[in-house]
Amino acid sequence: MVLKVFFPQCCNRADSGLLVGRWISGHDSAVVLAVIHYPFIPGQVKQYIQKMQAQSGVELSVLGSWSLPKDGQEGMESFLRDLSTIFPQERWLQINRELGKTGFTCQVVHHDQNGKVLQREAKKKVEGGDDEEEEEKVIFVHYEQKKVMFSQLHPVENGVPDPTTDPPSELRQMFRTVASSAPLFFLDRYDDGPLKSTHWQTEGREASIIVELLKQASVPLCLLIGWLLCVWSWICNLRVFSLFPLRFLSSKLSTCVQLSYRSEHLRTLSSRTHAAGHVHFMRKANMVVSFLVDVSLGMLLVWWLYRDDHISMLANALLPAAEHVAKELEELLQWLMGAPAGLKMNRALDQVLGRFFLYHIHLWISYVHLMSPFIEGILWYGGLSACFGLTFALSLLSDMVALLTFHIYCFYVYGARLYCLKIYGLSSLWRLFRGKKWNVLRQRVDSCSYDLDQLFIGTLLFTVLLFLLPTTALYYLVFTLLRLVVVLFQGVLHLSVDFINSFPLFAVGLRLTRHHRLAEGVKFRVLCEEPGTALHLLMEINPLKCSTVVQTYRTPTYSCYPRDSWAALVKKLFVGELVYPWRHKTKTD
Numbered sequence: 001m002v003l004k005v006f007f008p009q010c011c012n013r014a015d016s017g018l019l020v021g022r023w024i025s026g027h028d029s030a031v032v033l034a035v036i037h038y039p040f041i042p043g044q045v046k047q048y049i050q051k052m053q054a055q056s057g058v059e060l061s062v063l064g065s066w067s068l069p070k071d072g073q074e075g076m077e078s079f080l081r082d083l084s085t086i087f088p089q090e091r092w093l094q095i096n097r098e099l100g101k102t103g104f105t106c107q108v109v110h111h112d113q114n115g116k117v118l119q120r121e122a123k124k125k126v127e128g129g130d131d132e133e134e135e136e137k138v139i140f141v142h143y144e145q146k147k148v149m150f151s152q153l154h155p156v157e158n159g160v161p162d163p164t165t166d167p168p169s170e171l172r173q174m175f176r177t178v179a180s181s182a183p184l185f186f187l188d189r190y191d192d193g194p195l196k197s198t199h200w201q202t203e204g205r206e207a208s209i210i211v212e213l214l215k216q217a218s219v220p221l222c223l224l225i226g227w228l229l230c231v232w233s234w235i236c237n238l239r240v241f242s243l244f245p246l247r248f249l250s251s252k253l254s255t256c257v258q259l260s261y262r263s264e265h266l267r268t269l270s271s272r273t274h275a276a277g278h279v280h281f282m283r284k285a286n287m288v289v290s291f292l293v294d295v296s297l298g299m300l301l302v303w304w305l306y307r308d309d310h311i312s313m314l315a316n317a318l319l320p321a322a323e324h325v326a327k328e329l330e331e332l333l334q335w336l337m338g339a340p341a342g343l344k345m346n347r348a349l350d351q352v353l354g355r356f357f358l359y360h361i362h363l364w365i366s367y368v369h370l371m372s373p374f375i376e377g378i379l380w381y382g383g384l385s386a387c388f389g390l391t392f393a394l395s396l397l398s399d400m401v402a403l404l405t406f407h408i409y410c411f412y413v414y415g416a417r418l419y420c421l422k423i424y425g426l427s428s429l430w431r432l433f434r435g436k437k438w439n440v441l442r443q444r445v446d447s448c449s450y451d452l453d454q455l456f457i458g459t460l461l462f463t464v465l466l467f468l469l470p471t472t473a474l475y476y477l478v479f480t481l482l483r484l485v486v487v488l489f490q491g492v493l494h495l496s497v498d499f500i501n502s503f504p505l506f507a508v509g510l511r512l513t514r515h516h517r518l519a520e521g522v523k524f525r526v527l528c529e530e531p532g533t534a535l536h537l538l539m540e541i542n543p544l545k546c547s548t549v550v551q552t553y554r555t556p557t558y559s560c561y562p563r564d565s566w567a568a569l570v571k572k573l574f575v576g577e578l579v580y581p582w583r584h585k586t587k588t589d
Contacts, residue, residue, distance in 0.1 A: 003108065003138045004029035005093065006174055006539075008145040011035050011066070012097075014198035016080065018045065019063040019093060020184070022177050027170040030093065031177050033145075033184055034199040035066050038079075042086045044194050048187075055183040064093025064109075084109050103533025106138040142527055143539045145200035147516040148178045149185075152278050154520055154544055154552070171522065222269075229267050254395035255385070258497065261557070262389070265291065282507050282553045289506040290555065294389035297500075301386045301393055311383055315376035322368045322404070326361050333357055336475065345471045353475050357411055364407040391497045398493040405486045412483035413578065419476035420576030422465050429462040480573060487579070504553035508546065515543035 006029065014035040021032040036045060049060050065080035084092040092109035153175045168176070185201045187193070250256040265287045305311055337354035339345070382400070386393035402409075431437060432455070437448040450458070510517050521542045528536035544552075572579055 001028065001137070003091075004141055004170075005095075005106070005138060006031045006141045006143055007095075007104075008032060008034075008200065009142050010145055010200050011198050012142075014066065014068065016067045016070070017065070017197075018080070018083070018087075019066050019095065020049065020060060020197075021063045022059055022061065023063070023091075024170055024173050024177070027173070029170060029174075030063050031174050032063060033060070033178065033181050034187075034197045037196040037198065040195055042083070046087075048195055052181075052184045056180050058177055058180050060181070060184070061089065062087040063089070064091075064095060067094070067096045069098070081109075101530055101533060102528045103530045103536055104140060105532065106140075106534055108138070138534045140534055140536045141524070141539050142536060143178075144516075145178060147541055148175055149182070149200065150179075150514075151175060151516050151519040151541055154518065154548070175519075225266055225269070229263065232263060254398045254494065254497070255392060258391050258395040258501075261501065262291070262391075279553065282504070283555055285506040286504040286553055286555050289509075290501060290503070291389070293505060294391050294500050295387075297390035298386035298388065298393060301390060302383060305383045305386070311379050312376060315379050318375055318379075319368065319372050323365065326365050329361055330358065332478065333361075336478065340474065343470070343474070345474065346468055349468055349471045353471070356414075357475075360407055360410060368404075389500075391500050394493050394497050398490050398497075401486065401490060401493075408479070408482050408486055411479040415472070415476040415479045416576045416578055419472050422469050422472055423576050425465050426462065426469070429458050429465070432458040433462075476576065483579075498557055502555045502557040504550060504555065507549050507553040511543060511546060511549045516541045518544040518549060520544045520548070 004027075011032065011034070015037045017035045017037040017040070019032050020034045020036055021030055023030050045062065049062070052058075053060050062083075065083060067080060081094060090110065094107040094109060096105050096107075098105070153172055185199045187195060187197050269284060269287055333354050337350055382396050383393070385396050428438065431445065432450060435447055435449065436445050438444075439446045507518070519541045522539050523542055524537045524539055526536070527538040569579065
């Protein structure tokens, strides 16, 4: 039988006294949390342990005695051994450290049901009539109490275990015991009181006046944010915003979506309910850091825009850029109306489509010239949206790109609808030749007999559509490529917004600066193996992988683009189905 004793490194040179800790239920191991120094009164020790049990909820007890020889304390070891009758336990640990040795020696004192003390290092048991000696070995596992206390032990791959079916492991119970014993660590050996102890805060409590001031200031700040959110919720719940045009536009404009997303974040942060669990707390911290970084980047953008009058420069460059794009599109359409790449197109359809799209370009140029006096004002006031964060500026830029390239979207829709109509018409007529038809009710292809007139009309229509398909397909291909360029640019903007919103910057910073806070497991190495002493192991914390940190603590966000596979996207483009730059936003974890 092996008895494991988790011993804090800060107690290696503690003065002689009592070991306070907990026996781990279901496992043959104990966790030492502190050493109460001599002199002490046993009654006060019992009262103190009962008080700590009520505050922490951990079943604390006196595990045994700790002896470190010093001058003038020759009889201390025997005195501490006799204390096992005052603090009755099934097993009493007597840990001694000799001068000049790194390792400890441990004796286990057993009590029977009558309270009689039996001190021995080996027990005998009888099995099958033969005496078999079983030696009870003790292994010391040294751990750094501060790191274990603030660490959060994560499951490796299989997720969080169910307490009803999968009881917590020995290591998880040990971590939970140290983390829950924070009230025990408030007692310091420098405090005035009848009891002195040694633990990780012995050299001074970790506290920060800045943190305390922030805690005090957070209360009125949360009340102010909560009041502002109440006003904002009242405005958003007005019936005028539930009308179809406004509701439709708010669901499609990226700025409105980002505004509702940040409002939900602020509502979560300003709630008075405590964070339920470690993951919830980390996500709240990530929201705070993400909001602060977002606003900081937005203020930098505002400083750059208004420092050297970059707004006027952008407004003056926008109109020439629009005219240049229109000129390039006109040249492209003139090229398509001729003989593009030496291809022979249908002259009549080619001229109709070309003139139709040229008319739309002229309409768009007239619209841009009409809006040119107001462009600088729109950019000036739109740049102020960066005060709310860089994500608002990027969302507004995405909406402005969508409005400025609306003519390209119209070209794409016209070409795609016409191409899709011909593709589905050809596929339907091809089934007619094979004696098949599409059953709408059963959603399948069934056999069908056609008369001669139907076959003649079908053949005529099939021939017309087939010879008109290359011209339509060429226009569809060109405008689809133009639309994909715009969608790609908008996708980069949305990915940037999504990255700022969802990236767990606080968790990643915690992983890089204090890697022990996010633990994936532990590893052991031999610390000391001296003759005449127990085996000593050092427990070190394995930090969580950065990829796992990002996946675990990523803030839930909205997906702005459909999660279609590449095969589904290529199929949609081939048959002429519209690839929208948005979908109804759905929350993803």
